[in-house]
Amino acid sequence: WPGNVRELENAVRRAALLAQGEQRSILRLSDLPPEIRPGNPEGVSEQVYQPLETQILALLRGFKFSRSSITQTAQALGNRDRGTITEYFRGICFEALVQAQFDVEKASRNIAGSDDTETLERVRRKLERYLSNLQP
Structure with a gap:
């Protein structure tokens, strides 16, 4: 080594x-x-x-977007700051929403990379929370 x-x-x-x-x-x-x-x-x-966004998304998918997935991803990437991982993920979410023409279900499927209903629901809730923060 x-x-x-x-x-x-x-x-x-x-x-x-x-x-x-x-x-x-x-x-x-x-x-x-x-x-x-x-x-x-x-x-x-x-x-x-491999872009950091790709690594983050792969790890979050592996952790099925669980409550601790941001922390686990930060640790896996060399103890990065959780806030940094969160901001990258937020960018990934907005990019997916734009590509899906703000169709939350389609964007959720693209981000989750899985048909697992629990995983899709976690991602969908996160997307909806991000969108609600944009509304006046």
């Missing part, structure tokens, strides 16, 4: 959360950062860029 123990711990924790987000109980090599995958010459990093 090229970094310190804390970095390794965070990399493994993030890999586990990515696997959990896809309902897998086993890690794949692709879940690990490129610099520690077998076959990668030392010092050669094939950086795979």
Whole structure:
């Protein structure tokens, strides 16, 4: 491992959360950062860029948008600030609403990435709360 123990711990924790987000109980090599995958010459990093918004949405989906999902996502992304994660998610929500022409049900399905009724309901309630804050 090229970094310190804390970095390794965070990399493994993030890999586990990515696997959990896809309902897998086993890690794949692709879940690990490129610099520690077998076959990668030392010092050669094939950086795979994944926007923070994509990572946040994948983790929130994995946590099924539960009450603690923002906190869990913040921890999984290296103990980021919960407020930062919330603001990114709010942006994701407004982007989905615009793309769905403010159809809350359609935007909820796009964000949830699932047909699970509880998950859809949690996302729908969050979207409606964000929209109600815009109304005078």
